[in-house]
Structures are given as structure tokens and as C-alpha cells.
Amino acid sequence: MTITSGPAVGIGYREIIGDWTRANLDRFDVLEITVDHCIYGGEAQRAAIFDLAGRLPLTAHGIGLSIGTDVPLDLAYLDRVAEIVERLAAPAYSEHLAFTRVPGRDLANLLPLPKTEAVAEAIIAKVRTVKSRVPVPFLLENITYAFDWPDSNLSDAEFLNLICRESGAGLLLDIENLHLNATNHGFDPYAFLDALPAGLVQEVHLAGGVTLQDEVLGRPFLSDSHSHPTPDAALDLLGHMLTRQQPAAIILERDDRLDAVDEILDDIGRIRARIAAARSGQVHDRPIVAAAG
Amino acid sequence: MTDRLLQRQASLLAYLTSAAAIFGEHAGASVPRPLRGIEPHLLHLEAQFSYDKRMAKIAGAFPRTFAMLGDDLDALLREFVDACPPVDISRIVNARQFHDFLVARWRRSPPEPAYLPEVAACELACGSVHTAHDGAPAQGAPLDPGAPAGSIRRHSGVVLLRCAYDVRPIFEDGGEDAEPVARDTPLVVAVPVGHSGPRVAELPPVVFDLLASLDEWTDPSAFADTAEAEELLLDLIDHGLVEVRA
Numbered sequence: 001m002t003i004t005s006g007p008a009v010g011i012g013y014r015e016i017i018g019d020w021t022r023a024n025l026d027r028f029d030v031l032e033i034t035v036d037h038c039i040y041g042g043e044a045q046r047a048a049i050f051d052l053a054g055r056l057p058l059t060a061h062g063i064g065l066s067i068g069t070d071v072p073l074d075l076a077y078l079d080r081v082a083e084i085v086e087r088l089a090a091p092a093y094s095e096h097l098a099f100t101r102v103p104g105r106d107l108a109n110l111l112p113l114p115k116t117e118a119v120a121e122a123i124i125a126k127v128r129t130v131k132s133r134v135p136v137p138f139l140l141e142n143i144t145y146a147f148d149w150p151d152s153n154l155s156d157a158e159f160l161n162l163i164c165r166e167s168g169a170g171l172l173l174d175i176e177n178l179h180l181n182a183t184n185h186g187f188d189p190y191a192f193l194d195a196l197p198a199g200l201v202q203e204v205h206l207a208g209g210v211t212l213q214d215e216v217l218g219r220p221f222l223s224d225s226h227s228h229p230t231p232d233a234a235l236d237l238l239g240h241m242l243t244r245q246q247p248a249a250i251i252l253e254r255d256d257r258l259d260a261v262d263e264i265l266d267d268i269g270r271i272r273a274r275i276a277a278a279r280s281g282q283v284h285d286r287p288i289v290a291a292a293g
Numbered sequence: 294m295t296d297r298l299l300q301r302q303a304s305l306l307a308y309l310t311s312a313a314a315i316f317g318e319h320a321g322a323s324v325p326r327p328l329r330g331i332e333p334h335l336l337h338l339e340a341q342f343s344y345d346k347r348m349a350k351i352a353g354a355f356p357r358t359f360a361m362l363g364d365d366l367d368a369l370l371r372e373f374v375d376a377c378p379p380v381d382i383s384r385i386v387n388a389r390q391f392h393d394f395l396v397a398r399w400r401r402s403p404p405e406p407a408y409l410p411e412v413a414a415c416e417l418a419c420g421s422v423h424t425a426h427d428g429a430p431a432q433g434a435p436l437d438p439g440a441p442a443g444s445i446r447r448h449s450g451v452v453l454l455r456c457a458y459d460v461r462p463i464f465e466d467g468g469e470d471a472e473p474v475a476r477d478t479p480l481v482v483a484v485p486v487g488h489s490g491p492r493v494a495e496l497p498p499v500v501f502d503l504l505a506s507l508d509e510w511t512d513p514s515a516f517a518d519t520a521e522a523e524e525l526l527l528d529l530i531d532h533g534l535v536e537v538r539a
Contacts, residue, residue, distance in 0.1 A: 040383065042424065063382075064382070069299075069302060070298040070299035070302055071299065099302060100382075101306070102299065102302050102303045102306050103303075104380065105303070105306045105307065105310065105378050105379065105380060106379050106380055106381050106382055107306055107309060107310065107343050107379060108343070108346060108347065108379060108381075108382035109339075109342060109343040109346060111302075111305065111306075111309075111339070114298070119298065145339075146335045146336075146338045146339040146342070147331050147332060147335035147336055147338075147339060148331075149301075149330075149331065150329075150330030150331060151330075214334075214338070216334045217334065221338065223342065
């Protein structure tokens, strides 16, 4: 399959390299704004972000919803998100399919949900609430996880597909998370991609992490540190995904070693090369994957 | 979702924020019943990832304090983890939790060196001032709708500290090994006009007391009753230590 139109390519905006980002706007087609930085950040940070509106397209991404916590959604938070999304003129709002907190305790880290139909039903209802408060398409993002709940009886793809199909949410596909989960938990990432209905993936995240040598596990464990260049294996998955999906935006995430801006620009170039290859039909056959489950 | 799921989520977070999970003491100890069936070592990895993120925020706020805690740091952090589970994602809230923990601990066991509380207080003040300078939504000091234009108050981004040691040299470039002198030192932590980051400076006692009295919007005529006082007030306004209600 040949891709006929390419997605916008950009980075997640980070204040610490804000000056560099503004000086290099012509390198990007789009920037992803973390809405929580607009809600909880300072006036200077907010002003710097809102100043970008109109200079290039912005997408809106959240980290503070905790949609999976088994309590009602924070509607006031969603209303603030709606204001930010409108001000950014963002075409969509994305959040993680995860939970980060319970009343009285906030891990500030994304945790997986049991992948069951009952949990999916509850998430579907919450997505409908989100859509009723935030007037742009809502996208859910797959997370990386160290462990799974023992009662999970749906695969990652089945769980996402069920929720997105029934709620009308799109998918923000984090390909690095897919690569990490497939490696750490031994499943075939290409089978995951092939199980997604065409058109479901609206946006994409890419990043690079580190490999931990864990003596107890007796095997390497990949960590989603957003600190290093995107691995070739994730870019291979991107190429394969682009034969079936037409995302509007591909965002490179970087949260550590942000001074290595050359690596960021190099990754952007590598992503653009993979898109060009997909558009010309030059996507390699899927690698042979040692899938364990 | 069911009540049972919330209970399981709460149980998971309680476990992941415990010293047992973070420091890998799960071997031989059973995980809580709602988490049975999850590989304990994977929970340990998750706990460690989350702990590392939280401690990066706290260590970033207290670089000098961490260095001075030295060999005590590891034991202290284990104690902190169980005493103060994370309640918020923000750096400043986690920093305040750690500072409150230190202060409570130092009441029971005097710190070494003795000026460590002053250093920690200054570092927390720098973090608070930085947050306030960046204009984060105000915590406390709500706008008094009754205050008339022209009222003055201490700038909301200014922190006053009365220290028993002059710890300023520690906050100067290359001053990590400085030995503070024991003396009553009225300090102000603020972002000076034209600067991007907080600075620690000593104030004359009379100025310190004046700023300390300006918690609320106040009629300036109560202070600027002489030419000298008026000049001082204008100077404080110019330096960004006092703000005037528009």
C-alpha cells in the first residue's frame, strides 16, 4: 500500500527547551502541548505556550485526567481542558488509558487497568463524558506497563478496540510503548498493529528509552524514559502501521537529556524518512519476531 | 467499575508507595491480598520507577540539603517514603512534604550540621519563589476585593526567613563547602527585577520587619509618613519586594 498524504511531524513542547523550539519552528509541522502545563503552569509558561497558537498547528495532550480511577471524572478539570483546547485551536485532545491516583494518593505515574469487559464498559461511559465536555475528538493512548492484572482476559488490542469502537474515541498510538510492552511481555507488536481497524490511529507518539539489566528477571527490561533516540525497531513498526493507518500527527516525545537537541532533530529526520518510504511503498516486510505469547 | 476495583487500585498505590515495594523488600513478604497474582518483582520495578520520578523532583529542589545529609540520606528517605506518601504530581508539593518531614524529624533528633534547617528552608523558599515568579495560580493570599487601588503588600513571590546562621555563602557559586557563621540573619528570598531565578539576600532588620508586617493589602500612608520612609517604600517597590494594587 502507498501512503498518499503524510502526517504532520513534530515534538512535544517542553519548557526547558522552549527557546530552542521557538528558534526551530520551521523544523516541525506541529507541536504537542500538554494541557496540564497550561492549567497548572505559571503565567510565563502559559504565555509562552499560547504565543505558539497560530504560528503552527498545536495538538492537545493530557496527563492529569486519570480516566481509569474508579471514581467519577473531575468535571471542573475537563472544563479547564476544554478552555485550553479552544485557545490552542487543537484539533483533538488525547489522554492515557490508565490511572495515576486514588483519593488521597497520587503516584504521578501511569498504571494499567485490568483488561476486562467490565472495566472497558466503565471507560466507555467516561469517554462519553469527556466528549460531552471537550468539543474536539478524544483520543486514548496505550501506555507501557511493567505488570498486568491477573484478571485481564482481553489482549491489549482487544481492550483498546472495544473501548474505541463503543465510545467513538480515536487512538493515539504510542509506538514506543507498543515496542516496550511487546518486548517486555513477549507478544507480537505487528499482530497488535494488524488487529487495529484501519482509520483508528489518529495520532502517534514515538520516543526512545533505556534497557535495564534486571538480574531477577534474568532478561533485559525496556524502560520508557523518553531519553534517547527512537530505536529502529519502533521505526519499523511505524512504517508497518503507516500502511494501514493515516494519522494526522506524529509526535516525538523527549523528557530527559533534552540538551541533546541534535538527537531530537535526527529523530525527526528519521521519522520523515520512514513516512517518505511508506508513501513510496518502500516498507520492508515485517521482521521475524520471536513472539512468546 | 465496581467498588472492588477502587479498593484494588487503592491497595496497589498503597503498596507501590511503600518502602517494601520501592526498596525491594518483597522477598519473603507477601503482597496485599488484592494484588495476589501479580509478580512481586514487577511491582517492585513499577514502584522503583515511580519513586525515582518523585525523588528527582525532591532532589532537584534540595540539592545542597541532600549533599549535607550525606550518609544519613538513605535511611532518611526510607523513613520519608512510609511517612509521606505522594499526594500530588507537582514538584513544589512534594518538596514541601519532604521539608515538613525533615522539620518534624529534626525536632526529635537535632540535625548535623546545625545550620542544615536554614539551608533546607532557603532551598524550599527558592522553589516556592520560583513557582510564584512563574505565576502559578496563587496559593493563599486571595485578592481582597475591598482593598483600594494604591494599597501595598509584600509581593506574593517573596519569602522572608529569619535564620540562626548566615547561610548565604552556601548559595553563592562554589560555596558548597562554606561554613556559615552563627548569627541572627534576616533573609529575603526573591527573584530580583531583571533576573530569572531566585536570590538569597540579607535585609536590614527594620526592612525585614516592615516587609513581615505587609501580609495584607495596606494603606501606604500608614508607613510613608516621612520622606525617608516614602523613599524606602519606593525602593522596595522598585526591587519587586512590595507590590501595589492596580
